[in-house]
Amino acid sequence: AQRVTQPEKLxxxxxxxxxxxxxxxxxxxxxxxxxxxxxxxxxxQLLLRHISRESIKGFTADLNKGETSFHLxxxxxxxxxxxxxxxxxxxxxxxxxFGTGTRLTVIP
Amino acid sequence: GAGVxxxxxxxxxEKGKDVELRCDPISGHTALYWYRQxxxxxLEFLIYFQGNSAPDKSGLPSDRFSAERTGGSVxxxxxxxxxxxxxxxxxxxxxxxxxxxxxxFGPGTRLTVT
Numbered sequence: 418a419q420r421v422t423q424p425e426k427l428x429x430x431x432x433x434x435x436x437x438x439x440x441x442x443x444x445x446x447x448x449x450x451x452x453x454x455x456x457x458x459x460x461x462q463l464l465l466r467h468i469s470r471e472s473i474k475g476f477t478a479d480l481n482k483g484e485t486s487f488h489l490x491x492x493x494x495x496x497x498x499x500x501x502x503x504x505x506x507x508x509x510x511x512x513x514x515f516g517t518g519t520r521l522t523v524i525p
Numbered sequence: 526g527a528g529v530x531x532x533x534x535x536x537x538x539e540k541g542k543d544v545e546l547r548c549d550p551i552s553g554h555t556a557l558y559w560y561r562q563x564x565x566x567x568l569e570f571l572i573y574f575q576g577n578s579a580p581d582k583s584g585l586p587s588d589r590f591s592a593e594r595t596g597g598s599v600x601x602x603x604x605x606x607x608x609x610x611x612x613x614x615x616x617x618x619x620x621x622x623x624x625x626x627x628x629x630f631g632p633g634t635r636l637t638v639t
Contacts (some may be wrong), residue, residue: 451626461616461630503568511581512627515568
């Protein structure tokens with residue numbers, strides 16, 4: 418069965434420090450993974466997807482099939498990065514499985 | 526409209542009552558998704574619409590839950606005989622084509638069953 422695990426409910430880092438939000442998945446098929454972000458009082462929105470291999474707002478995420486991970490990283494955290502982050506796995510065409518989310522707080 | 530809208534934003538209801546939650550997708554978006562976020566849980570997929578049909582209802586937790594979509598636009602999620610465990614934030618998302626990854630999410634409806 419498919420599963421997305423985000424082991425950290427809360428993560429605090431100081432401004433300028435590196436940040437890594439962990440995501441592990443379990444899926445028998447070919448995974449397609451995403452990171453979504455929800456800033457305070459804003460809507461959930463797509464941050465990045467692994468197939469794009471892009472950097473958004475300084476964040477990157479690499480799919481590691483060997484470790485079944487898709488950790489989100491940023492070398493220097495900013496205060497505006499404080500938000501709720503969700504890792505998601507697309508199974509089939511239509512079903513996004515979300516993790517439980519990690520609340521990132523960047524301390525000034 | 527500027528984005529996906531949902532109404533009401535908050536709903537408090539007594540156990541056993543029926544509730545209807547509404548989603549207005551972005552105009553022209555053919556795909557529509559409902560998710561539920563319970564306290565401490567991730568977002569849970571409920572149902573997917575392509576146009577007016579629902580090819581994937583696999584996430585509906587029980588037969589008390591149903592949804593419809595009319596005119597390829599507005600969707601209503603109905604919960605009958607609400608239970609306390611139904612308390613959650615219900616999110617709607619829409620996208621231009623099949624595939625939820627590029628969806629735009631609504632603000633959600635917070636349902637509290639007392």
